Amino acid sequence: MTIDFQSLANPGVRTLHPYVPGKPISELERELGITNIVKLASNENPLGISPKAKAAIEAELKDVTLYPDANGYYLKEAYARKFGLEINQLTLGNGSNDVLDLAIRAYVAPGEEVVCSQYCFVAFPISAQAQGAVIKTVPAKSDYGHDLDAMAAAIGPKTKLVYVVNPNNPTGNWLKEDELKAFLAKVPANVLVVYDEAYFEYAHGTPGYPNAFAWLKDYPNLIVLRTFSKAYGLAALRVGFAISHADCAGYLNRVRQPFNVNSLALAAGVAVIGDDDYIARSVANNTAGMRQISAALEALGLPYIPSLGNFVCFDCQREARPIYEALLREGVIVRPLANYGLTHHLRVSIGTEAENQRFIEALKKVY
Amino acid sequence: MTIDFQSLANPGVRTLHPYVPGKPISELERELGITNIVKLASNENPLGISPKAKAAIEAELKDVTLYPDANGYYLKEAYARKFGLEINQLTLGNGSNDVLDLAIRAYVAPGEEVVCSQYCFVAFPISAQAQGAVIKTVPAKSDYGHDLDAMAAAIGPKTKLVYVVNPNNPTGNWLKEDELKAFLAKVPANVLVVYDEAYFEYAHGTPGYPNAFAWLKDYPNLIVLRTFSKAYGLAALRVGFAISHADCAGYLNRVRQPFNVNSLALAAGVAVIGDDDYIARSVANNTAGMRQISAALEALGLPYIPSLGNFVCFDCQREARPIYEALLREGVIVRPLANYGLTHHLRVSIGTEAENQRFIEALKKVY
Numbered sequence: 001m002t003i004d005f006q007s008l009a010n011p012g013v014r015t016l017h018p019y020v021p022g023k024p025i026s027e028l029e030r031e032l033g034i035t036n037i038v039k040l041a042s043n044e045n046p047l048g049i050s051p052k053a054k055a056a057i058e059a060e061l062k063d064v065t066l067y068p069d070a071n072g073y074y075l076k077e078a079y080a081r082k083f084g085l086e087i088n089q090l091t092l093g094n095g096s097n098d099v100l101d102l103a104i105r106a107y108v109a110p111g112e113e114v115v116c117s118q119y120c121f122v123a124f125p126i127s128a129q130a131q132g133a134v135i136k137t138v139p140a141k142s143d144y145g146h147d148l149d150a151m152a153a154a155i156g157p158k159t160k161l162v163y164v165v166n167p168n169n170p171t172g173n174w175l176k177e178d179e180l181k182a183f184l185a186k187v188p189a190n191v192l193v194v195y196d197e198a199y200f201e202y203a204h205g206t207p208g209y210p211n212a213f214a215w216l217k218d219y220p221n222l223i224v225l226r227t228f229s230k231a232y233g234l235a236a237l238r239v240g241f242a243i244s245h246a247d248c249a250g251y252l253n254r255v256r257q258p259f260n261v262n263s264l265a266l267a268a269g270v271a272v273i274g275d276d277d278y279i280a281r282s283v284a285n286n287t288a289g290m291r292q293i294s295a296a297l298e299a300l301g302l303p304y305i306p307s308l309g310n311f312v313c314f315d316c317q318r319e320a321r322p323i324y325e326a327l328l329r330e331g332v333i334v335r336p337l338a339n340y341g342l343t344h345h346l347r348v349s350i351g352t353e354a355e356n357q358r359f360i361e362a363l364k365k366v367y
Numbered sequence: 368m369t370i371d372f373q374s375l376a377n378p379g380v381r382t383l384h385p386y387v388p389g390k391p392i393s394e395l396e397r398e399l400g401i402t403n404i405v406k407l408a409s410n411e412n413p414l415g416i417s418p419k420a421k422a423a424i425e426a427e428l429k430d431v432t433l434y435p436d437a438n439g440y441y442l443k444e445a446y447a448r449k450f451g452l453e454i455n456q457l458t459l460g461n462g463s464n465d466v467l468d469l470a471i472r473a474y475v476a477p478g479e480e481v482v483c484s485q486y487c488f489v490a491f492p493i494s495a496q497a498q499g500a501v502i503k504t505v506p507a508k509s510d511y512g513h514d515l516d517a518m519a520a521a522i523g524p525k526t527k528l529v530y531v532v533n534p535n536n537p538t539g540n541w542l543k544e545d546e547l548k549a550f551l552a553k554v555p556a557n558v559l560v561v562y563d564e565a566y567f568e569y570a571h572g573t574p575g576y577p578n579a580f581a582w583l584k585d586y587p588n589l590i591v592l593r594t595f596s597k598a599y600g601l602a603a604l605r606v607g608f609a610i611s612h613a614d615c616a617g618y619l620n621r622v623r624q625p626f627n628v629n630s631l632a633l634a635a636g637v638a639v640i641g642d643d644d645y646i647a648r649s650v651a652n653n654t655a656g657m658r659q660i661s662a663a664l665e666a667l668g669l670p671y672i673p674s675l676g677n678f679v680c681f682d683c684q685r686e687a688r689p690i691y692e693a694l695l696r697e698g699v700i701v702r703p704l705a706n707y708g709l710t711h712h713l714r715v716s717i718g719t720e721a722e723n724q725r726f727i728e729a730l731k732k733v734y
Binding site for chain 2: 002003005006008009010011013014016017018019021022024042044045046047048049053054057058060061062063064065066067068069070094095097098101105106107108109110130132160189190192218219220221229233234235236237238245247248250251253254255256257258259260262263264265268
């Protein structure tokens with residue numbers, strides 16, 4: 001008995017290309033037989049786990065046989081208190097990818113349209129395609145950033161949802177408060193705006209960089225995404241939030257798996273919310289590292305996109321693939337961006353000072 | 368600006384009732400002001416975490432800032448080796464609920480049909496409804512078990528997937544090898560059979576209880592689900608598997624979130640696969656506890672459904688809600704089943720000998 005699974009699969013799924021994660025260190029070790037590898041490929045926090053989060057996980061280990069709290073009550077309570085939100089505005093995700101997916105599954109039916117920007121974070125078009133949505137990708141501006149005017153103009157009668165990332169991964173581009181407010185004013189009330197702030201903590205405080213939570217009262221069609229995988233340092237554990245109008249959250253929570261966030265993540269999340277020192281150190285390390293890497297790129301004459309994230313997207317001034325591979329041979333893993341159509345760019349995450357130096361030296365050697 | 372989110376939500380989502388988990392101990396403490404509560408409501412492993420799993424988690428804590436291995440390579444490798452499977456037959460889930468959901472999302476389009484049994488595990492109809500599937504629920508037999516002949520007869524031209532649970536939660540009913548083989552022979556090749564073995568380890572070894580892995584070669588339309596939340600004792604961490612034809616797994620993996628299983632779960636999973644002693648102790652505790660609770664129910668004259676799981680569904684011989692509430696006041700949480708239409712039944716999970724005794728004494732006091 002033979003089955004043609006492709007014809008059985010849903011239309012959007014048939015031709016779906018799943019997300020390609022950064023190359024694992026262990027894989028490069030196996031392939032090249034080298035050690036002392038530096039991975040600056042997945043925009044991870046280089047400082048290691050928050051000590052408070054570690055203690056919280058250890059205290060929770062005795063209860064690993066029990067199901068997580070399906071409502072994530074204590075984590076939501078701590079998050080709502082920290083940011084002046086109501087608990088019923090929150091939807092917990094197994095990472096922010098999960099809540100991005102929930103927004104699409106709750107509100108976008110097959111054949112309905114979504115709008116996003118060229119070079120936007122690829123998890124969005126993947127989820128949208130899996131759902132069978134029609135994806136309108138709006139060309140980016142010449143600086144690789146979202147063209148908000150063109151995105152607003154692309155909204156049509158079948159558009160259910162628009163995706164905006166600020167700062168955007170993988171390019172680092174960011175949008176200013178006045179641009180975004182003008183955009184939100186143009187979006188019809190029945191079109192949801194999923195506004196992804198995965199890198200918020202690094203960008204926060206930059207003059208002109210907005211705080212979207214302040215807009216939730218005026219724009220009930222706004223869904224803000226936040227993650228604990230970056231400055232909060234919990235990428236391994238998978239915690240993200242959608243912050244929205246409570247009625248909107250009600251439907252997101254209906255499609256959410258009840259135990260989508262594990263108990264250790266819930267406990268670690270509460271702890272890191274209370275670890276302001278860790279978050280401040282993470283951001284300070286990033287600011288210093290961004291200066292270190294930017295200066296080196298400038299010295300090498302390699303243009304880069306100014307970034308408010310914990311990464312920089314730089315122009316290799318030639319085909320990027322050989323540069324990527326040459327860096328691998330030097331034991332430095334960065335991220336190729338050909339899957340975004342950026343064949344001349346590479347993205348490097350900000351590491352510790354020593355990791356950044358390894359990257360800089362390898363890059364100098366390659367050029 | 369006011370938005371009618373119900374009309375924005377997808378049709379299946381609009382009227383979706385999410386999963387209702389067992390009452391948390393902390394909630395009952397708050398409500399009744401009592402302590403020393405026994406929770407036998409969520410079919411959890413009462414033995415506490417496997418020592419090997421605990422050590423594996425502790426060793427992994429240093430890397431909590433890094434993303435999980437998106438392929439879950441080491442866990443899949445260990446699982447495939449233990450059960451004589453190929454790695455490409457496996458799809459990793461954030462609990463088996465997640466892979467159940469993936470199967471529906473990959474293969475069932477809105478408006479297509481799925482078939483399941485009355486009283487089957489409720490996660491299935493919830494996911495199917497979220498996807499907009501048409502759910503054909505086949506009346507159970509008089510013993511509350513799946514009526515496989517009627518389920519086979521319910522398959523029509525629009526049927527994409529059939530859900531079979533063995534043993535079934537919450538009833539405990541189980542299906543024998545010869546019944547299932549006859550059923551599989553009747554299902555058309557282009558209709559997928561999702562066969563949920565969440566309680567496999569407890570049922571395994573019972574004469575007539577099948578081993579579905581042996582059927583995968585003959586039935587490429589078979590998707591077997593297994594979980595690490597029961598006998599493996601990792602409910603808090605969320606690990607489950609779909610085991611299927613490799614081509615089928617290919618599409619399940621396309622709709623899977625790349626980091627759906629967290630790093631600590633991956634490490635703990637590998638460890639518990641190697642902890643045969645823990646699994647044997649878990650099963651032995653369950654066998655003894657099942658005898659203990661069955662004997663008490665018989666002594667009270669309360670009929671129960673013979674169960675191969677780590678729980679028993681018993682008939683209160685009257686409206687179950689007051690019995691449930693009276694047990695709560697005694698500090699014992701069991702599971703009401705009114706959401707399954709079983710208004711006279713309660714489900715009690717098998718705990719430690721002392722926990723079972725607390726339940727038995729509370730039940731005697733109530734009756």
